[in-house]
Amino acid sequence: MPDDRLEIPSAEIAHHYPHLKPVMDKIPAIDHDAAILLLLGRDILRIHKVRKQYNGPNNTPYAQQLDIGWVIVGEVCLRGVHKPSSINVYRTNVLPNGRTSFLSPCASVVHIKEKFDKKTSSQIIQTSRETDLQEDYTEELGSNIFERTKDDEKIALSIEDKAFLAIMDKNVYMNDANSWVAPLPFRSLRSQIRVVFDSSAKYQGISLNDILLKGPDLNNTLLGVLIRFRREPIAVTTDVQQMFYCFTVCEDHRDFLRFL
Structure with a gap:
């Protein structure tokens, strides 16, 4: 024992x-x-x-x-191992010439490279390597250019769509009356205040809609709506008219929509 x-x-x-x-x-x-x-x-x-x-x-x-x-x-070893009281470590350094050594390399080393005016054999080799890499990249690009992904049919956001979302993420909030307060998404804040009865009416070639960002199109496609009507025996439609009363324009932009 x-x-x-x-x-x-x-x-x-x-x-x-x-x-x-x-x-x-x-x-x-x-x-x-x-x-x-x-x-x-x-x-x-x-x-x-x-x-x-x-x-x-x-x-x-x-x-x-x-x-x-x-x-x-039973087995009293923690997770099958014993914690050692000391550990021995051997450190290996890599010298500038690629060799490994237990000795520490000197930090005060100056490397001088000669610059050739004419094309040398080393430059030719480098150019050949760059050509091979370019050919490999071209072949790789051609091999996957026709691959299909799940995002092929998705419409990417435009620059104006991203600007619209940035404005809304930064400035939309809920007031004390539980209404959502949003700014007018102007393309530029240099427009002058004037009486507007129709947002699409143009004055000197510019309408209110022309200087507002439209934002991304989040509406469902008509084809998808019609196809989903065939999935279940009962279809439900809703009206979003009351939703518009839940939104107000921020106070700084209300003069652009004011009626006399």
Whole structure:
């Protein structure tokens, strides 16, 4: 029977297992000076009687209360390993010439490269490498140019659409009356105030709609709506007229929509 002290359970072992925490204060500290002299066999049956037990998941240690105290049975190594008290590390440096060495390279090193006026063999090799890379890139570009993706049918946002969304993300808020307050998405804030009865009516070739960003088109396509009408036996339509009363224009822009 080996007298390996690493197999002796401790309160630290019980701390790392939730089902053993109730017996943490009942496990004595390990006495490294104590001698291992006595083995209790089956001839002393009372010593092996289990009075109380804390079990846990499979392949985890369990605790038993005997007449001589609490014991922990099972693998007491944390996750199958023991924490070492010290670690040895060997550091390797890569020298400028590509060699590896235990010695640290000198930081005060100057590298001088000669610049040739004429095309040399090294430049020819470099040019050849660049040509090969360009050919590989061209071949790769041609091999996947006809690949289909899930985003092929999606319409990308334009520059004005992105500007519209940026304005709305920054300035839209809900007021105390639970109404959404939004600004007019002007293309430019240099327009002059004038009476407008029709946003599409032009004056000197410019209308109110011409200087407002339209934003991305979020309407469902008519084809998709008609196809979805065939999926279920009942179709439901709604009117968004009341939704417009939930939005107000910010106070700084209300003069652009004022009536006399």
